[in-house]
Amino acid sequence: MSPSRTLTASRVGVYHVPVLLPEIEALLAGASTVLDCTLGGGGHSAAFLERGMRVTGVDRDPRALAAARERLTDFERSGQFRALLGNYADVSGAGLAYAERFDGILLDLGVSSHQFDDLTRGFTFREGAPLDMRMGTDADQDAAELLNSIDEVDLSALLRAYADEPRAARLAREIIRRRERRPFATADDLVDAIRAVLGPRSGAPDFARIFQAVRIAVNDELDGLERALPALRDRLTPGGVLAIIAYHSGEDRLVKNAFREWSTACVCPPKQMVCTCRGAPLGETLTKRPINAGEAEVEANSRARSARLRAWRRAR
CATH class of the missing domain: 3.40.50.150 (Vaccinia Virus protein VP39)
Known part of the structure; x- marks a missing residue:
């Protein structure tokens, strides 16, 4: 053939x-x-x-x-x-x-x-997915490492620039507060932080936008x-x-x-x-x-x- x-x-x-x-x-x-x-x-x-x-x-x-x-x-x-x-x-x-x-x-x-459908790659906000999001092995850190180490000012700037998030400063503070209690590891951790700031009516479009912002930062896109x-x-x-x-x-x-x-x-x-x-x-x-x-x-x-x-x- x-x-x-x-x-x-x-x-x-x-x-x-x-x-x-x-x-x-x-x-x-x-x-x-x-x-x-x-x-x-x-x-x-x-x-x-x-x-x-x-x-x-x-x-x-x-x-x-x-x-x-x-x-x-x-x-x-x-x-x-x-x-x-x-x-x-x-x-x-x-x-x-x-x-x-x-x-x-x-x-x-x-x-x-x-990449989206493979839960182990961590690009999705589905329950239990790891916070990874690396396109390849050349990325310096995965999404969990980024969210657990970035300072509040830089995280707020990231969310504002890449996600057009008007509550970027509040969301950055919430992520910092939560990671001090327990490091971020799965998509659930980030979704819960988003819901805490954006409210219970926040849904897939909000999650997708903010997850995309983190992915862009992880991969220096x-x-x-x-x-x-x-x-x-x-x-x-x-x-x-x-x-x-x-x-x-x-x-x-x-x-x-x-x-x-x-x-x-x-x-x-x-x-x-x-x-x-x-x-x-x-x-x-x-x-x-x-x-x-x-x-x-x-x-x-x-x-x-x-x-x-x-x-x-x-x-x-």
Whole structure:
């Protein structure tokens, strides 16, 4: 059985359902080489490989990488696909050659379905789940260690910046008070602290928002994205496309602002009389507004609801 025939039957994988797949395929349709910076279970990469593209997949999660390699084993054997363990914030550290460039680069910033559903990974607020949330072994500490060691001022700032929580200071104080009595260990500990501050009517949307904020801090996601953006831009061939799916307002804001700045001819200070910057845009933004999942996709995969896709093309 050919690799393409094998994958056509499993475009929606058991490890992770790829989000906005048709839209991503359309944006990267002209690519011959693709860098999938968040390989996950290989759903997006499978589609690229079916189209005859050569794909390099990077993921910081060894288990995700193993699942993708098993799914795409025929392509790996043929040399059309390779998988590298590493963080998209430092793709050179994952083993990419300094001069290596790609026609298309994809960054899907979401947590995979498998990571959410695997209770032992600690991404969920389901009862009894450990407070872990590490995307890979490169994280400095897990969620429990973070919540048990961070000071009140920094915790309040984290909750305000990453969760848009108006009662961030109160929630930080409550977490500090509770951990002095007993260290945080499971999702129940954080859920109980949230309920104590937000009230008994607080529910899944509140838990999801605050758990996401802790996950972002554990994995250094926003700082990592800010470092990665210019590095990935410079990995594009002339005319290459960078497509990014964000799920958090802070992520989307970083992507939007970067694409806008790269698409601007002059970035000199407004009052400067003579242009001394690059004097020409580095490329063009392909998405005036973010692309969102349609009703049918959201109904089939509720985690696509918050997905926002933006794309940018490097100048030729």
